[in-house]
Amino acid sequence: MNEMPNIEQATSMTQSKISASKVQVYYGDNQAIKDVDIEIQPRTVTAFIGPSGCGKSTFLRTLNRMNDTIDVCRVEGSIKIDGENIYDPKVDPVQLRAKVGMVFQKPNPFPKSIYDNIAYGPKIHGLSRSKSELDDIVASSLQKAGLWEEVKNRLDEPGTGMSGGQQQRLCIARAIAVSPEVILMDEPCSALDPIATAKVEELIDELRENYTIVIVTHSMQQAARVSQRTAFFHLGVLVEEGKTQDIFTNPQDKRTQDYITGRFG
């Protein structure tokens, strides 16, 4: 039984969007991630679950080098996106983060208008040549994030004046605006009410058609609802990764079983 996911992984290896092998992450002397190997499929939602402090967010942040901003943090091993090593010195982290966008736990719109929140990324990355092209990017990003109908008549109002759920979808629209291929989400719904959560989950499902999504969540029900593959982390180790339905109905590892059924001591 344990062999199965590996065979599956091996056969689909060539199509992996993200390929991580022997990844170690240290904060000073403290090892936060140990020997993580994972293949992340394109146009798929992969959920990272695990108890607090298990390393799931740390690992997520290695995927667009967000850990570079922490001085004591050191990453070893190899992480490739489309076959390219993202820790290669030639890789520009700013370009990388345009390709691998990120949405955080707390909605963090810029203290600017709704329009400028979306337009900022495309402007600094030089993605538009004219005002009308920029207008198009803003409109289509907001449409893709399911926010257009709600905000089209108040694009000049501050983004910080929206509701929490709208702010989070604004942040997703902002990430989409720079045409990423991968979107990382770190507990994107933990500050939202159930309706706003449902809207974001609906959005995640739609985005899956065009983007590779990796989501860290504390809600197992959310992982079961939105993801196709689930990875369970514990004490910095990737314990088990597989089809979401298998992880939630018939996990192979005792630790996964204990965690998802609420038996962790």
Place this chain on the structure above:
Amino acid sequence: MSEHTVSAYDQELTEMAGKVAEMGGLAEKAFADAVSALISQDIELANATVAQDARLDQIYQDVEVKLIELIARRQPMGQDLREITAATRIANDLERVGDLAKNVAKRVIAIDSDLQSKKLAIGVEHMTELALSQLKQVLDAYARKDAEVARHVQEADAEIDALYTSIFRELLTYMMEDPRVITQCVHLLFCAKNIERIGDHATNIAENVFYMVTGDRLPEDRKKFDETMAEH
């Protein structure tokens, strides 16, 4: 398995399994009583068996409400999810076993005369013994979470099917010989069919126990010995 962080959840699961086991006991007894009433033409026992079914239905309804509540409140996952799904299905099968036993008891009242053939009674009794033993074993397997016993129960159902086929043929011969026994024989045929179906429910329960314990499905390609279908 270790205990849940929320200890009330453990209690609820234990309580649920206990209720299903109680249903199992009642279904087993109803089945045994119905057939013994049939063999000895004991109308009193038959009436009592019919009346007892209400109790089984009542527990079934309680269990169903409890299971829906458990799903809504705890959002079960993994082993717990499989246990709750299995309990739902097993309770359903046991309720049906109760109905089939009740139907046999009703036919005892309808026949209301001594059985035509001792040999036939022995056939029905033997079939009942097999089906009862299957039911007992599978309820044990459920209580002890034993996948191997469940697999064995599934395999053994073929024997009941084969017996049913032979009883079917025998009854057919009697009816051809003497049309006056047709009413009694048809009732007996339905009784035999009910017993055979109780065997099928035991098999269903076995499959659910196997899934509950292992997370895998039992292969369903066992041989069918009920050959009566081909003769219709």
